[in-house]
Amino acid sequence: MKRGIYGKYNNKEYKIIADMNDNILIMTEDKAKIDQTFKETNRGGIFKKIVEPQELSECESIFSYCLIDDVKVNLIQEREYQYQIETSDLLIGIKLNLPRIDRDKWLGWIPKSNVTLIEERKPFNPLDLM
Structure with a gap:
């Protein structure tokens, strides 16, 4: 990732x-x-x-995120068979049964087989870093 x-x-x-x-x-x-x-x-x-x-x-x-049942969630990290995902949307957190870790954050691990990984790539000019 x-x-x-x-x-x-x-x-x-x-x-x-x-x-x-x-x-x-x-x-x-x-x-x-x-x-x-x-x-x-x-x-x-x-x-x-x-x-x-x-x-x-x-x-x-490069920006990576994932889709789970047509729901877009942030991709935090990966393990061999799982992705760690997060959302700040109450309804998505509940729908995906994610543990609530803060007032506005749900975070959890989900099997890679349940996820469609999306990788957005856009050209970048390194001069923009200066």
């Missing part, structure tokens, strides 16, 4: 973010995609590198 901005650098796909200094960073957990120019983050296991926007290609903004 992908969420965020992704693009290619040297024909390899990376997640793209901007830091507080308006630097554009590419990030990965895949050691096969890195070289000595990447730095490991404080969280460990995640590697990042500052790049110039013109070094990136095929950039996309």
Whole structure:
């Protein structure tokens, strides 16, 4: 499941973010995609590198959500056989039998087989991060 901005650098796909200094960073957990120019983050296991926007290609903004019985819900994370979903809609929370965790939030796990995963992809200009 992908969420965020992704693009290619040297024909390899990376997640793209901007830091507080308006630097554009590419990030990965895949050691096969890195070289000595990447730095490991404080969280460990995640590697990042500052790049110039013109070094990136095929950039996309990716947003994932799911449909359950034609009801659109937010997709939070996934496990091997389940998705964690959330909604702020009382009627949807009740209909899907989700536990209420806050005044306006229902959150729960649902089998992947009950879900239609939707991934919206839109072209993205990395200069918009600066």
